[in-house]
Structures are given as C-alpha cells and as structure tokens.
Amino acid sequence: MRGRRLLIVLILIIAAAVIVFFRTYDGKPGPLPSEDEITAALNEYDSEADAAVLLDRVRLAEEHVFVPFISSQGIHGMGFLKWEKRKWSVTRVDMSGRPEVRVTDQSDPSGRYVVWNNNPLEKVKEFRFYLIRDRNAGMSDRVNYYVPRVQMEELVNVTEHPYGAMPFPEEWAGIMREDDKLNKAPAVDFMDNIFSQFYFRPSMLYVGYLPVYAEDAPPRSGSSKSGDEDTEFMMIMNETDLEKPQ
Template sequence: MTKKSIFLLFIVMAIVAGAITVYIMMTPKAFYSEDEIIENMDYLTQEMEVLEVIQLDEKTYLVPLLLNGGESYGSSIWVWSGWKWECVGATTASDPQIIVNEGNSYIYWNVHPQDEVHEWEFYLTSERNYSVTTVGDDNQVEVYYPKIQMKNSVEFGKESYGYVEMPSEWKDVIGAFDSFPAETGFIPSSHSYMYQWQAYNDDGESIRLEHTFRNGGGGSYGGNYFFHMSQLDPENLE
C-alpha cells in the first residue's frame, strides 16, 4: 500500500470516527431512574419525592417534585448536554415558567393543590414602541411596534403539575415584528415582550398562589433555557 493510500485511509477513518462521536453526542441515552434523578440533583437539598417523569421532547424532561413531606411542590428541568442528562433548573415552588430547548418551547408548573387552581390564562404582552436603527453607513430602519395582548387559556387538570407547548401564534407574532431575531429563534433582540399568567378558581375568580409560596420559593437556573413568567396585573389589560 502506497503512502498516499495510507494517508487517504487515515482520513476516511478519522471522518468515520468523528461521525460516530457526533452521533453518540446527538443521541440521548436512556433517562435517569427516580433514584438517579435524586442522586444527580445538585440544586435542591430538601427531602424530595419524584411525582412523575415527563418527557417533553427527545432532549428535555420535566420532573415535578414533592419536597419536605408535602410542604412544597417544586420541579426540575433536565436537558441532554451532549454527554449526559443535566439538571439545568430546579425550584421549591413552581408557578408557570418557560423552558426553551433547541427551538422547542413549553410552559410548565407544579403548584400546591390547596390553591385550587381550575384554569390558567397565559399572556404574551408588549407595549407600544417606536424604534429607529441605523444599518450600515447611512440606512435607517424605522419600526413601529403596536401593543400586543395575546391570551391562551388552559384547563388545570387533575394533577398539581402539568405543561403545555408554547402557542405557535406567539412565536409567529414575535417573528413578524422583529427586525433582528436572536439566535434562539424565539426571543427577539430588538424588542421587549412579557410572558405572564393568571390563575382562576372554580368560581372564575382570580387567585394568588398563597399555598404554593407560603414557605417562600427559591431555586437555581443554568444556561439560557428559561424565560420568567410573572403574575399578570389585570389593570394592565386593555
């Protein structure tokens, strides 16, 4: 075998080895058992029980938690990091929040049953705005942003926890008004939006999550996977 043939064979083997490595990194391993979840939980130190293991998509899991013998209802989010499953966020009180992973977006929660939530209303809102941006040497882009107020109603369900996919209409609206989209393809870089929620009981009255947060509420988040949702002030609606 000539030196040229040996060199070409080496190149081919390197390409194959690289492809195998990429394939291994891109293909998630089986997710953890309940015991392994607790063993790999670095963020929370409380006594905890796994309520359920929920696969959101191929590379994202939601694990709702019961903490301190039922005093608190928390949650953890796990993503495939390329080599292992990694907990990227965990909380001791889980009002609705947003997880985004590789273009997939979800709203998830785990709240105390004594708050008696019957229905959620999720909102995408944005205030009116006008911007002028210089592009290049002398070109200006003028953009007017109208007020946006989009609502998505979701029935609570039987369990203390749950999730829904982010409404596709929200992403469409954000993309339509954004002149310079961020790399995530979801959150724009040139305009500010708010993600908010409101909870209602069986009588249709808005409520606060008093039992969910009666022991406070804390947690840790890693990476750029999360977007905060806040409780809506009805006075801001039009």
C-alpha cells in the same frame, strides 16, 4: 523520511479530530433513568430538593425532560434532565413550582414550553398565560412609526392540571418569528419594506401569567428562582397590566 513525518502528522491530526468528535458529539439519547435513579440525581444535584415522589417524566424534546416532583416535606418542585455528553444529567432544580418557560430549541420559538408544578394547598384555580407586546410609537430618522399591541391568552385549569407542560401555541411562535425578523431587518431595506422602520427597536415581546386564586386561598408568599441557559422567567401580572377587549 519526510514522507514518514507527514504521515505521523496526519495520523496525529486525525486522532485529535476523533477525540474532539467523541467529546462533543452527544449521540442519540438513551433510555431515561429509572424513577429511583432520577430521584437520587435530583437530590444529589440539590440537597434541598429532598425529592420523594416523582409525579411524571414529561419529554419536552428528544434531549429535554421535565420532572415535576414532591419533596418529603410536601413542597412541589421541578427538575430538568438534559441529554449531554452521552448521558442524562440534571441541569436544574426549582423548588418554587411557579410557571416558567423551558427552552428546548434556541433557534425556534416553537421549541418553548410553559412548565409548572403548583401545590394544591395554594388553591390556584387557573393560570392565565399571556404573550404581550406593549403598544409603542415615536419617530426615528424623521419617520413616524407605530407598534400595535399584542395580547394573546391561554387558560389552564390548575385544579385539573396541577402540573403540566404547555407547548407554545403556534400563533405565539409565529408572532415571535415575525418580531425577530423585524428586529434583524437591516436599515438598507428601509425603502423596500415599510415594516423595516422597526429595525432599530428592541423586541418588546414578553410572556407573563396571572394566577387566579380561590376565595379561601391562604396568603401568598414569595420565593426566589434561579435559572440556567434553557430557562426564561415569566412576569407575574395583575389585571391592571391587561387590556379589556373592545
């Protein structure tokens, strides 16, 4: 009798494990839905999307897809699909079309893309994307430290590419990895690594962009954005935020 009870308990444990596995295992992504199916899913997710024309379906990663679209009112928006729970789902719709960072891998900066879908009526000629770290200096535990400035630039011709998905340059990803290591360096390593003096500081890296408009561009109007766990917003910059090469 005792052996039978143990067998029943074991079967229940295995059954529970199988159920948990199938509920959490997403499996290999299946084929993308058709354009009509994606359009319907975008409009179901956000009734204000009013998506009418899909411009593209850009696969950022195996489980992430970027969908720039135009609404029936001519608004240029962005939709995002993600493979989860063994199906493709809309996880976010953005109706501003302004640049932002889409994260496909939280553990690696290389899994980041700058995405945008600019309305040609805004007459943006160029996006200048920047990875910035502000210069900083001070003293901690009687030790002086200096953090040099980082300013790295990537240019995109918006006239030629009104929408797009720019993968993070490897130079950007490399700096972000090193910055993350410095932030995580434990205090006990201080004497062994002169750079570990930065262990106590928060990261000061950020990504921003500067839109360059045509002379006859219409007045700019703002619009709100709301994100999700895979979104990182970008700061809109001015010329005064940038340093000129020496």
